[in-house]
Amino acid sequence: MILEINHESHTPLHKQAETLIRELINKPEYKNGKLLPNEVELSEQLKISRNTLRQAINTLVMEGLLVRKKGVGTRVENKRIFTGASNWLSFSEEMRILGIEIHNFELQIFRHEVSPEAAAFFNIKQGTKVMRLERLRGKKEHPFVYFTSEFNPQIPLSASENYNRPLYEILESDYGIIAQTSKEEISAAAADNFIASKLEIKHGVPILVRKRYVFDIYNNPIEYNVGCYRADSFTYTIESKRNV
Incomplete structure (x- = not known):
């Protein structure tokens, strides 16, 4: 070159x-x-x-x-995958833009009692059943992120959708729901036994936890997502500008 x-x-x-x-x-x-x-x-x-x-x-x-x-x-440095906060995308779209081929190691979708965090976000009662999507994803060498998504029960999701498609493409194409706004919380944590086994790391190893609260174009809450990332494979970058 x-x-x-x-x-x-x-x-x-x-x-x-x-x-x-x-x-x-x-x-x-x-x-x-x-x-x-x-x-x-x-x-x-x-x-x-x-x-x-x-x-x-x-x-x-x-x-x-x-x-x-x-x-x-x-x-x-070839270990880490970088993503940013300026223009948020679905995970599939982020990785496609970065030119990274993603492998799905596990995928489950089922009705489950809503978590307290999602219940508060959707403003629904504890004990309500919602659709829950769990996915273990990564590069062919090893998984690097474990996702759980819970969806507003007003969205008529089933287990019949093709979840190899980008999630927000499914919501828009199949149900006319356009995801527009994401509010995120990012923190560090130690991997518990469950996450350690999924990400193929040792118990107690640091991980990155990203919680995502997603709203549609009418500001209705549609998805509560938690991603647990291997810290040795993922970096989250934020660019800020100061008014001068």
Whole structure:
């Protein structure tokens, strides 16, 4: 891949370099932890200073996309999957955009007594039966997330839908329900015996827990979702801008 900086552009040189390196590390040959060309070679190819190049690389190191080791070089970090909070999507859509092939290890859907959290979210009585979807998903090497979803009982879901389709596509195409807003809570936890066995990790290992409260276009609550992620395989990024 030929890397070229446009020195006539108004875009800062380090941002251009960052964009080019992002494109480079998405190439198939770099996805297994390959070392980047050394900084001298890269800075000469891009016709920028090493300090400018380091500014670009440091951004990607901070995001966890690259790992720098003294005396070795900078290599692509291939362990983690990154997702962000700026534009939320279904898990299937997130992974498709990232170019990651997802495997379904387990999938169950059944009627179940609503959890206290979902009952409060849907404003329904404890003991009400709702549809509950449980899925264990990941890359072919191993699962990295265990999802549970509970749905508002007003949605006439059954167990006959094809849940290999993206969830929000099912809701929209089959039932005319458009998911629009997601409010999320993110926390760290220690894996209990159940989650540890599902994610193939040891009991007590740190995991990321993401709770998602989903509303439709009329602000009606439609889904309460909890995802438990392997911490060694998943990073959640948040970008914020300050008003100036």
